[in-house]
Amino acid sequence: MKYNIDKQDQYAVLTLGEENLNSTIAPGLKSDFIFLNQEGIRHLILDLSQVKFVDSSGLSAILTAHRIWKDTGSFIIAGKLQPMVTKLIEISRLDTILTMLPTLSEAIDFVKMEEIERELKEEAGE
Numbered sequence: 415m416k417y418n419i420d421k422q423d424q425y426a427v428l429t430l431g432e433e434n435l436n437s438t439i440a441p442g443l444k445s446d447f448i449f450l451n452q453e454g455i456r457h458l459i460l461d462l463s464q465v466k467f468v469d470s471s472g473l474s475a476i477l478t479a480h481r482i483w484k485d486t487g488s489f490i491i492a493g494k495l496q497p498m499v500t501k502l503i504e505i506s507r508l509d510t511i512l513t514m515l516p517t518l519s520e521a522i523d524f525v526k527m528e529e530i531e532r533e534l535k536e537e538a539g540e
Contacts, residue, residue: 415439419450425457425525426450427492427518435465435472443475447482456487457525461518463493468502480512488513488528492521 416431428446432439450458458479462468468476476491483489491514495503503509515521 437471440471
């Protein structure tokens, strides 16, 4: 599986360098998601801009990441998605629960805003 992980202070960006997010890749990706979460990564940005096809196993991996980061930070899908990928996400109605942003810079800005909100809540004693 080809991918790149760019770890920053507040987030990590995992850029998948594969055209297919399918049953061959999904199990390894799920394991990597769990490992990244255990490392203390609070926010994960998944760049799917190079992915042309996603099957049900790939959707399962995406949902796994969503569940992992739902309570500890944020999980964001970033990048201009290929039409088939967008269509599958919409058909499966995952677009209603996933945070999807068209560019990596917007995803990074989203994470920074999430961190500011978290810090403000902590200061307010919430």
